[in-house]
Amino acid sequence: MPTYAGKSQDWLNEQVVPEDERLAIKRHLREFDRLGEDLRVIERDLARSALANDDAKRLITIPGVDMTVALATTAAIGEVSRFNEPPKLVSYLEHL
Incomplete structure (x- = not known):
């Protein structure tokens, strides 16, 4: 079922537009649904990756940090144990 169904679709169908524009609108709406x-699918794959990564799971508990930010942060940091003290990690992140 298209995501533009319901009241929005009803409203759109009631609008008077030339046929070529109506066809263009329908094409754009199909593309919108496909995207x-x-x-x-991408969000599902990201969620699986985040749930499989203990560091990302910990970061997600911080308000405002979603799975994308958590995964990007863990990718940027790499192996956290390479920083022998917290200020070095903070300094590294400040210079990204």
Whole structure:
């Protein structure tokens, strides 16, 4: 079912537009739905990656940190044990 269904679709169908524009709108809405489906697949894969990564799972507990930020942060840091003290990690992150 298209994501633009319901009241929005009803409203759109009531609008008077030339046929070529109506066809263009329908094409754009189909593309919008296809991209939405692709995005859901990507988000599912990101969620699986985040749940499989203990560091990312810990970061997600911080308010405002979602799975994308958590995964990007863990990727940027790499192996956290390479920083022998917290200020070095902070300094590294400040210079990214």
